[in-house]
Amino acid sequence: MTSNQVLSEIEYNVVGKRPVRPDGVDKVTGRARYGADTNQTGTLQAKVLRSPFPHARIKSINTSKAEAFPGVRAVITAKDLPLASLSKAELGNEYAGLKAASDHMLASDKVLFKGHPVAAVAAVNAHVAESALALIEIEYEELESVVDVREAMKDGAPLVHEDLRTNDMGVTADKPSNVATHMSYSTGDVEKGFAEADLVLEREYTTATVHQGYIEPHNSTAFWNSDGQLNIWTSTQGTFTVRASVANVLRLPVSQIKVTPMEIGGGFGGKITAYLDAIAAVLSKKSGVPVRALMTRSEVFEASGPAPASWMRVKIGVKNNGKMTTVETDMAMDAGAYPGSPVMQAIVCAFACYDVENGKVDGYDVVVNKPKTAAYRAPGSPQAAFAVESLIDEICGQLKIDPIEFRLLNAAKEGTRRIEGPVARRIGLVECLEAARNHDHYKTKLEGANSGRGVACGYWPNRGFQSSVVMTVNYDGVVSLIMGSVDIGGTRASIAQQTAETLGIAYEDVKPTIVDTDSIGYTFITGGSRTSFATGWAAIDAAEDVKGQMISRAAKIWDTSEDDIEYVNGGVSHKSDEELKFSFKDLARQLATTGGSITGRSSVDPTGEGNGYAVHIADVTVDPDTGKTDVTRFTAIQDAGKAVHPSYVEGQMQGGAVQGIGWALNEEYFFDDQGKMMNPTFLDYRMPTSLDLPMIDTVIVEVANPGHPYGVRGVGEAAICPPMAAVGNAVAGATGHRMRSLPITPGKILEATWENGKG
Amino acid sequence: MAVTHVQTTLNGDEINFLCEPRQSLLEVLRDVLGMTGTKEGCNDGNCGACTVIMDGRIVDSCLVLGVEAKGADITTIEGMASPEGLHPLQQSFLENAALQCGICTPGFLLASKSLLDQEPDADEGRIRHWLAGNLCRCTGYDKIVRAVLQVSKAK
Amino acid sequence: MATIFIPSMLQSLTGGAKQVECDAGNIRQVIERLEELYPGIKDRLTEDGEIRPNLAIAIDGDVAIMGLLTKVGENSEVHFVPAIGGGL
Numbered sequence A: 001m002t003s004n005q006v007l008s009e010i011e012y013n014v015v016g017k018r019p020v021r022p023d024g025v026d027k028v029t030g031r032a033r034y035g036a037d038t039n040q041t042g043t044l045q046a047k048v049l050r051s052p053f054p055h056a057r058i059k060s061i062n063t064s065k066a067e068a069f070p071g072v073r074a075v076i077t078a079k080d081l082p083l084a085s086l087s088k089a090e091l092g093n094e095y096a097g098l099k100a101a102s103d104h105m106l107a108s109d110k111v112l113f114k115g116h117p118v119a120a121v122a123a124v125n126a127h128v129a130e131s132a133l134a135l136i137e138i139e140y141e142e143l144e145s146v147v148d149v150r151e152a153m154k155d156g157a158p159l160v161h162e163d164l165r166t167n168d169m170g171v172t173a174d175k176p177s178n179v180a181t182h183m184s185y186s187t188g189d190v191e192k193g194f195a196e197a198d199l200v201l202e203r204e205y206t207t208a209t210v211h212q213g214y215i216e217p218h219n220s221t222a223f224w225n226s227d228g229q230l231n232i233w234t235s236t237q238g239t240f241t242v243r244a245s246v247a248n249v250l251r252l253p254v255s256q257i258k259v260t261p262m263e264i265g266g267g268f269g270g271k272i273t274a275y276l277d278a279i280a281a282v283l284s285k286k287s288g289v290p291v292r293a294l295m296t297r298s299e300v301f302e303a304s305g306p307a308p309a310s311w312m313r314v315k316i317g318v319k320n321n322g323k324m325t326t327v328e329t330d331m332a333m334d335a336g337a338y339p340g341s342p343v344m345q346a347i348v349c350a351f352a353c354y355d356v357e358n359g360k361v362d363g364y365d366v367v368v369n370k371p372k373t374a375a376y377r378a379p380g381s382p383q384a385a386f387a388v389e390s391l392i393d394e395i396c397g398q399l400k401i402d403p404i405e406f407r408l409l410n411a412a413k414e415g416t417r418r419i420e421g422p423v424a425r426r427i428g429l430v431e432c433l434e435a436a437r438n439h440d441h442y443k444t445k446l447e448g449a450n451s452g453r454g455v456a457c458g459y460w461p462n463r464g465f466q467s468s469v470v471m472t473v474n475y476d477g478v479v480s481l482i483m484g485s486v487d488i489g490g491t492r493a494s495i496a497q498q499t500a501e502t503l504g505i506a507y508e509d510v511k512p513t514i515v516d517t518d519s520i521g522y523t524f525i526t527g528g529s530r531t532s533f534a535t536g537w538a539a540i541d542a543a544e545d546v547k548g549q550m551i552s553r554a555a556k557i558w559d560t561s562e563d564d565i566e567y568v569n570g571g572v573s574h575k576s577d578e579e580l581k582f583s584f585k586d587l588a589r590q591l592a593t594t595g596g597s598i599t600g601r602s603s604v605d606p607t608g609e610g611n612g613y614a615v616h617i618a619d620v621t622v623d624p625d626t627g628k629t630d631v632t633r634f635t636a637i638q639d640a641g642k643a644v645h646p647s648y649v650e651g652q653m654q655g656g657a658v659q660g661i662g663w664a665l666n667e668e669y670f671f672d673d674q675g676k677m678m679n680p681t682f683l684d685y686r687m688p689t690s691l692d693l694p695m696i697d698t699v700i701v702e703v704a705n706p707g708h709p710y711g712v713r714g715v716g717e718a719a720i721c722p723p724m725a726a727v728g729n730a731v732a733g734a735t736g737h738r739m740r741s742l743p744i745t746p747g748k749i750l751e752a753t754w755e756n757g758k759g
Numbered sequence B: 001m002a003v004t005h006v007q008t009t010l011n012g013d014e015i016n017f018l019c020e021p022r023q024s025l026l027e028v029l030r031d032v033l034g035m036t037g038t039k040e041g042c043n044d045g046n047c048g049a050c051t052v053i054m055d056g057r058i059v060d061s062c063l064v065l066g067v068e069a070k071g072a073d074i075t076t077i078e079g080m081a082s083p084e085g086l087h088p089l090q091q092s093f094l095e096n097a098a099l100q101c102g103i104c105t106p107g108f109l110l111a112s113k114s115l116l117d118q119e120p121d122a123d124e125g126r127i128r129h130w131l132a133g134n135l136c137r138c139t140g141y142d143k144i145v146r147a148v149l150q151v152s153k154a155k
Numbered sequence C: 001m002a003t004i005f006i007p008s009m010l011q012s013l014t015g016g017a018k019q020v021e022c023d024a025g026n027i028r029q030v031i032e033r034l035e036e037l038y039p040g041i042k043d044r045l046t047e048d049g050e051i052r053p054n055l056a057i058a059i060d061g062d063v064a065i066m067g068l069l070t071k072v073g074e075n076s077e078v079h080f081v082p083a084i085g086g087g088l
């Protein structure tokens, strides 16, 4: 049986190999320091008081009893944030944005979701802080709430924000609504396309609110020194994002804040938003000592940023031969309490796997009384893929066309124009589909009663954004690689590999360090599958800078022109005199006497897209008596462009697939009729365990990205897009029932069976 | 609050600490003893990040009170490697890329050690069953199960 | 001449035109030129002198990273696409 395959086109010396990660030993011995392991002398512990209501007006807050409680050193509310003393007139256009950001951190006038922070306490230990929370008196006036995305869109729905008006591509509606934004894109002639189709199917789909489920809860330790400098130690996907967000809410110049990244216990997009940092900072300012804030698991569920629930309508027209003529969709996603759901990415990704002449996509960003949603792996795309790929499977069934052949017939390729306009460069979807068709899994006949097989595709653009890298050459020839990208899943290794490859030196001779915001240029988050791609690129650039400087040192030593020297095989040589050559290490030894150490540096902002595509195959069996679905075999295929460290690429593919299986079958926020989450623990929010799963087979396809020196595309996102539809399609095969609402719980399967009189 | 004196064996050494009756063993390890290798993921017994071995059995240290450690024999991640080097499971986790973010790793390593100590030839099914109390959100478990299998005599 | 693709929601301003040819060295000039041809379109694309926060510009498939100052090639295609928002 196959397990992990890599379909490589180009071989390199270091890129594409599987060395042990530099931070590995610290992480298997418990020595690695994560956010909660920060320990500054004299640190106080903070606890946050949160709203018990999904929607209410704050009438009064009295903190005096809490302040008087023994062991309590500081209590804060929104009154302690700069917003409280700034006027609307003073802030002008900035007001709305700052109010949202500041209120999200600590609510001033209204609470918009259960778990919304209202006050915070710093005390000598967490137990004391917790006891003090109970002494804070808050008078609320409860308001009607809305948590369902479609309910929220209706006329007359309770308004989450009284003054929010729909923005329709630059035009603001005149009456308030929960729809923050509407966008629409189209190409070709949709009506004509439907008229030409032999078969037109239209369906509606819904998905539930789910959480990224990282195992490490949010944390932040802050120390606001008496000289005004604010230090923050935290687990985040982006130190510069934390710095910017704290600077905004606290009205500080960015350089007054230093954010030091601790090791991070998973993020998947959920550790980009800064929830605790400003709270810990203000508590530290008030108490004069460092303050550490940690979320409990329930707080993580109720007050960090889950991924949105969605409602989607998809309509597709096809010819009898399987050629798609038109696609159309309306997608609405809940943003949570503040605007900004990923629905616009969803409409961009929805049909990105297909080459269709006519199409129209509409997206609606809707606020509801839930925590503000955050990014979760390929934000927006997994929901869209569930809808589109499920409908395509239904079409394949009606036309009796093999689902892979159907997708090959319609697949996007180089030159395909997407609905929103741009034309695809070299992409690897066709190669992924071919790899799926040729895979042992797909060729093996499905056996056994109540079993089904499903296939689905997924897409994420993988954009670049800014990264900075500095590297210094030590006198022993070891290169210190300094970067600002935090390492969530092995990027120290993958960026060191690209550095070593470019310099022609050994992987072991590159020593990566991740530094704070004072020690490196701006670097965007680790997320969106960008780190190996963009920070890797910065490292390649900085290594080229080093090479140039090595050449000029050799020129000095040999007293010749730089033009006579070339950098080859990890060293420099004279182009015409064979005798004159230096290995990297030998030349490094001479740096001290030829002008000192060499520093290479680079800041990049790649403009191209990585364009990641994935195809998954799922086999399931469904127990007809209980409705329980078991995944019995699963294969994930993905175009990595070039897999820098194949083991970690496989890890991303497997991890994404399993999160997707959880999203498909189990995971969901339950709300009671008041809009309160009923299941904020890992016991009741059921994520897959090792017992629920088979091995996840992988195939890494390598179609080099023309927009990266080693062809890297980025791999973290696309892997979570196909599983929901792949599993749903397999369940349809096993039961004869199409499940159009996630998660596909045993209850829903049994209901469908009974309704059809089959059970 | 009144504190209790506890004498226990931790990673082979006899140690003493003072703790409040309400403090969990996890809290004692991390906050009293400064041993932060044991991780907190949920504090309610549902993730296994805080797994330690206590008197030969794996326990979620967030569900054990510090005072219950009296007279016990406890192994944490800090006690897994020896001066001679890493434990074979630690080595195997590294070689098989069985960790991404690594927050679940100490818990998985101790749970796996306890399994192989008792059943040196555990097979895939047994490993999956045994590790079902430890959540990993990054890896999809595939590489973790393979890493344990490599050390198991089952193969 | 660069080809500017007009998002469907703004085609009511261009009398239904989906593409507009235009002579411009950078995005600022593109938008000025569009405004001359179709008054009102500038306000739909920009806010406080910058591209609207929920929009991004793609020039021949590359994301414009210098906002209005990004250069436009002679035969470039210019698209106004949804920005990758929501934290990414």
Ligand code: FES
Binding pocket: B039, B040, B041, B042, B043, B044, B045, B046, B047, B048, B049, B050, B051, B060, B061, B062, B063
């Ligand atoms: S922290 Fe103890 S089981 Fe999760």
Ligand code: FES
Binding pocket: A215, A265, A266, B098, B099, B100, B101, B102, B103, B104, B105, B135, B136, B137, B138, B139
């Ligand atoms: S490696 Fe991140 S939770 Fe397991």
